[in-house]
Amino acid sequence: MTRRAAIIAFSLVVAVGLLGLRSWDVALGRIQRVVVGAIEERTGIVVGAVERAEIALLPLPRISLSQVGFSRRDGALSGEAVRVRAHLRLLPLLSGRISFDRVDLIAPQIDIVIPAASEGVSEWLAAPLAALERLRSQSKIVISAGSVFLRADGAIRSTVRDLDLVIDERGPGEPLALAGSLNWRGVPTEVSLLWPMAGGSTKAALSATSSLLKLRFEGTRAGPGEPMISGPLALSTPSLTGLLGWFSTQSRLASALGALTLSADIQVKPREVSFNNAVVSLDGDRLDGVVKLAQADGRFALSGTLAGAKLDLGRLVDRLPIPAVDAADPSPLDLDAWTAHDIDLRVSVDAARLEGARLTDVAIYLLVKKGRFETGLIRAGAYGGSLKSRLLASAAPAGVDVKLQAGLDKVNIGQAASDLPQLARLSGIGSLQLVLDGAGRSFDALIGSLTGKVNLALRQGELSGIALGELLRRAERNPAQALRDWRHGKTPFETLTANAGIANGLLVLTEAQMSGQNYRFNLTGSASLSTRILDMAASLSSPNGTPKLPFLLRGPLDAPVFDIAADALLSPAGASPIPLTR
Structure with missing residues (x-):
């Protein structure tokens, strides 16, 4: 080739390159109609209004449509995109045919109509997946910086933002495969899905990762004759x-x-x-x-x-x-x-x-x-x-009817006290039966209506913080000294029983006694369940009944006052009370 011919050839290559790199405005004519029809066939999307169309041949042939409105014929989907870009296949283009393998939706805003009675994500996705299933084949669809609005009866039920999604190209019978990211309800999420479009038992997979969820599923989806998904699932939150x-x-x-x-x-x-x-x-x-x-x-x-x-x-x-x-x-x-x-x-x-x-x-x-x-x-x-x-x-x-039953049998209270500090002062083998029944529209009404019973029985135990036997001996020797330094020591008991009836929110002791080798301790009185206030009296006596030392148990349930009745020490029956001084 002569130098002159080489210069001419080089000039032609440069000219073709410059022409190919340039985007050319295309009148809304035959090429645009062919492209729009091809998009509909390969994506199921009907392109409506188009503000501008451009074609570029290099580096790869493509057609761009600006300010595009689109929808589905059934009205289930509509929207608009800043740009729709179709990437043309080169070989069909050389033969005069327009065909493409990828469609880009740039900054689309997509409206999806969902049933008004739909109750969850699975029902929201049903219509879009069904629409894709009806396509025998589909081009690769790339969505960038998109937003999706789920509407029911014209009102927005949910919004997906920052949608970046790639839906892979598929042929007849091939599964739908997509992957990307989105922001739903303020939580960025990575998702991927493999969804079969044909009958029979076909592989299916789903994964989702966000700050609230890590989910992975790989299994199979049965065909239309037996709609069932099965396989291993892993989820954490x-x-x-x-x-x-x-x-x-x-x-x-x-x-x-x-x-x-x-x-x-x-x-x-x-x-x-x-x-x-x-x-x-x-x-x-x-x-x-x-x-x-x-x-x-x-x-x-x-x-x-x-x-x-x-x-x-x-x-x-x-x-x-x-x-x-x-x-x-x-x-x-x-x-x-x-x-x-x-x-x-x-x-x-x-x-x-x-x-x-x-x-x-x-x-x-x-x-x-x-x-x-x-x-x-x-x-x-x-x-x-x-x-x-x-x-x-x-x-x-009457509001809410409440029934409560609880029972303990042969529980070692001393062992339990090692784990329950509130029992630290008590030991023994105990049983408890509790039955409550009431109804009301508020706690006040419910507690005021409570009826039931409580039965408590302990044996071979010990009560710390007070030595009743020693207190009784001191009272026998010198009643005036009985009130001094009595709040320490331990009281072993053979039996401790308490039976109470509950009516209209008031607990009344019917029998309450603690017995040891040289003493008897009896408790009587009541407790209001509404106010949680105790009003009880007790007496400490020897097995033969003399002398008797009176006590009072009064005040709020969580911090009651338990003390000797300081105004008198009851002597044997028939005798006058003996005053006590501290």
Whole structure:
């Protein structure tokens, strides 16, 4: 080639390059119509208004549409984008055909219509996934800096912002694959999805990562003849309450759970998810079993059976927003908030902690229906004895009907005192039976209506902080010295019994006695459950009844005053009281 020919060829290459690098305005004519039709065919999106169209050949051929309005023919989706860019395939273009393998939506604002009665993310995604399923094939779709508005009856139900998503190209029968990031309700989240579009048993996968959730699922999705998803699932959250709130679900009972991890083999059917071979970790306490979550008539229903080595029940109870039992609080009892979801859950563990107490071989249950809340200890070992309890609250014409039953049998109080400081002054083998029943619209009405009974029995124990036997001997020798330095020492007893009846919120002792080798201590009186004020009197005497030393037990339940009646020391029957001085 001569020098002249080389210069001409080089000039032609430069000219072609300059032309290819330049974006050319294209009239809204044949090329644009062909491109718009191809976009609709390959994405299912109908392009409406277009402000401007441009074509560039280098470095790769592409067509850009500015200020584009788009929608679906069924009206389920609409929106607009600052720019829609279609990347053309080179070989078809050389043969005179327009075909492309990628569509970019730049800063789109997308409106998706959801059913007014939809109740969750799965129902919100149903329509978009169904629309993609109807496409036999689809180009690669890249969404950058997008926003999605979910609307029901014209009102925005939820918004997704900062949407950066890549939906991979797929051919006939191939699965939908997407990955990217988004910001939903203020929480940035990374997501990826592999969703089968054909019948038969096909691989499906989902992962989501945010500050509230780490989720990973890899399994299969059955075809239309048997719509079921199954496979292993792993989920963790630092706060179950925060996670449920992210999905606009509130549950007072769920607030008992803090950090949660779950792994299971799941089966997902319409409105039902089964968790088989489930491993649940609650703040590090592991439970194994099966759980099912279903939805019917607008209510979630949770059921399951779990077992483990240990569980801190006290920590779970402390997190519950249980209102203080205060008769001065006129607020109505809110049973509906505690029975918003159906629950049938049974848990058994080898060991448990409950407000400091150590329990063994524990079985608990929780049954919740609309307007009915029931929970209790089916069984529990406690310091050589056993413990049972049952709490039932149900809606009633008078407000909330509450029934409480609790029982201790052959519990070693001395051993329990090592874990429960409030029992530090008492020892012995004890049994307790408590039955309460009442109804009301507020705590004041409920407590004022309580009826029931309490029976307490201890044997072979000791009461510290007072030496009743020694006090009695001192009173016999010198009554005037009986009041001095009597608040120390120990009182061993053979039996301690207390029986009380409860009516209209007032507890009345029918029998209360503590007996030792050389003394008898009797207690009478009452206690108001509403005001929690004690008004009781006691007497200390020798087995033959003389002398008698009077006591008073009065004041608030949490800090009562227990003292000798300083105005008199009762002498044997028939004698005059002997004044005492300190």
